[in-house]
Amino acid sequence: GESVGLHLPTLSVQEGDNSIINCAYSNSASDYFIWYKQESGKGPQFIIDIRSNMDKRQGQRVTVLLNKTVKHLSLQIAATQPGDSAVYFCAESKPSGTYKYIFGTGTRLKVLA
Amino acid sequence: DAGVIQSPRHEVTEMGQEVTLRCKPISGHDYLFWYRQTMMRGLELLIYFNNNVPIDDSGMPEDRFSAKMPNASFSTLKIQPSEPRDSAVYFCASSLRVGASNQPQHFGDGTRLSIL
Secondary structure, eight states: OOOEEOSOSEEEEETTSOEEEEEEEOOTTOOEEEEEEEOTTSOOEEEEEEETTOSEEEOSSEEEEEETTTTEEEEEESSOOGGGOEEEEEEEEOTTTOOOEEEOOOEEEEEEO | OOOOEEEOSEEEEOTTOOEEEEEEOOTTOOEEEEEEEETTTEEEEEEEEETTEEEEOTTOOSTTEEEEEEETTEEEEEESSOOGGGOEEEEEEEEOOBTTBOOOOEEOOOEEEEEO
């Protein structure tokens, strides 16, 4: 069936280092991908999105890479800070504007001081 | 800017009671989504609305669950009667359609529901 999965459930990174969070998706028809950050007791917070006509998109300290050949999505966080500690979710959406997301299981990012 | 507002933030009630969760989407957004999050199943879409009309309720677990959107600024998710297995965090999200393209959904901070 369709699924969006994450390779690493927990990622520990030293403060100041770069973080890379990975996500695999299975539906080649998906054309929109999005990353969320969820802190304890809060709702998912939009970080960055990318459409299938792009390979890379940059935001403030974050970069999303999309490899459609192997159906892989990654989120890179530069100079990781303690405030980046959270659970990160990727999600995919199929075309036709259904607006339904399929969420991955999440990766917990721990930033070590 | 005001984000998605949900109430109550926490709800503890006994099995069999009616539970009503409330959501105010971001002003101007025309899509509203209800999700449930548990450790076992992650984030699950329950139902979503477009311009106050339910579009897809295939994620609603059973007839005990119902959702309404009487106007563009308010939606409710009701569980009657509630059961312990309904315990979860319920999120509301909204988004704005731009042409036929997907746009980010913006989430509220959720209602943590505990059914005893």
